Amino acid sequence: MTDNNREKIWRHARLSCAPMMDWTDRHCRYLHRLLSRETLLYTEMVTAPALVRGGAVHLLDFSDEEHPVALQLGGSDPAELATAAKLCEARGYDEINLNVGCPSDRVQSGTFGAVLMKTPQLVADCVKAMQDAVSVEVTVKCRIGVDDQDTEKVLPDFLDQMVRAGVSRVAVHARKAWLQGLSPKENRDIPPLDYPLVYQMKRDFADMHLSINGGIATLDEAEAHLAAGMDGVMIGRAAYQNPADVLCAADRRIFGAGTDSDPIEVVRQMLPYIEAHLLAGGKLHQVTRHMLGLFSGRPGARAWRRYLSENAPSAQAGPQTVEAALAFVERAAA
The missing domain is CATH 3.20.20.70 (Aldolase class I)
Incomplete structure (x- = not known):
């Protein structure tokens, strides 16, 4: 090195x-x-x-x-x-x-x-x-x-x-x-x-x-x-x-670099990644299980977590499932 x-x-x-x-x-x-x-x-x-x-x-x-x-x-x-x-x-x-x-x-x-x-x-x-x-x-x-x-x-x-x-x-x-x-x-x-x-x-x-x-x-x-x-x-x-x-x-x-990230925008940035994972034969919940705590302590967090927990394991679940969950957060923050 x-x-x-x-x-x-x-x-x-x-x-x-x-x-x-x-x-x-x-x-x-x-x-x-x-x-x-x-x-x-x-x-x-x-x-x-x-x-x-x-x-x-x-x-x-x-x-x-x-x-x-x-x-x-x-x-x-x-x-x-x-x-x-x-x-x-x-x-x-x-x-x-x-x-x-x-x-x-x-x-x-x-x-x-x-x-x-x-x-x-x-x-x-x-x-x-x-x-x-x-x-x-x-x-x-x-x-x-x-x-x-x-x-x-x-x-x-x-x-x-x-x-x-x-x-x-x-x-x-x-x-x-x-x-x-x-x-x-x-x-x-x-x-x-x-x-x-x-x-x-x-x-x-x-x-x-x-x-x-x-x-x-x-x-x-x-x-x-x-x-x-x-x-x-x-x-x-x-x-x-x-x-x-x-x-x-x-x-x-910590690093004195850049600006703060926005978790709502990060969810949108995850959608192409999720799409590629599904096309490769993966399952939505394999990704979204790591996203459940993303809005902890914020308006809409409980609805976000519940919707993903209940719907992401479905065989039909996809990016639209994440967008539907995100809508709860966006409405709560409005």
Whole structure:
């Protein structure tokens, strides 16, 4: 990666949408890109075994309009991850991120995700193998620790290992992951947030680009974290459930670029994309399920959500279904 390319992607990483399983697919990312031209987008986690052993390269499909976009990989075998990284680079992703944060049982059984916080040397071996295989930047997304680990010791040791492996950018979810006793959903809410620890890591690892993640719901909060010294902020559920609130003003407020996007206009911009998806054999609800929260808190939001939920799954549903739902919002706003 050239210095110019790295500088560009680091700038976009001032605000990013977190990788979320079953949520941040290519349709979600296309919508988010229309809402914000600058925010860095992440794919759902794709496992290296699925790509290398399963041949599921269709999981790498995305639209050119999504750039800048990063692919998150899951895995723990350095050679397999290196092969998967090559496939990702060939598809044109701007970054490859290694998942060291997911706490689900399925991920643990594959010996990757948050359980890798227990074996930082293996993580270092993995990222080194990936870096040797590709020219795009390889990054890591981690937790502050797992189970009974002492986070004030574990996290700096982990980051030190990443620095030694050549990693320059890490996103830290500011919660522990409990691998036993809590579900993945509970792991997003119950372990307490420790923002001060992540702030301290930024002071201790001043040359690293560190993004903070976990419990951040608004641009006001994102700006506060940036003002506190963080290089970037990663927002997950709020960016998905209330995308307009987080992304419409992001380019102006976080990046000092452009003007705010209009969610009504974004819906209209989605119509050609939806038409192309249907012509390719797709279903409307595969796209519109990501659009349900677009007008959250605004007049007509409930009617918009209800109409799409009830009508988009129909075999006859198409762009006209979205336009009919949008009419509820436009009438409410008039």
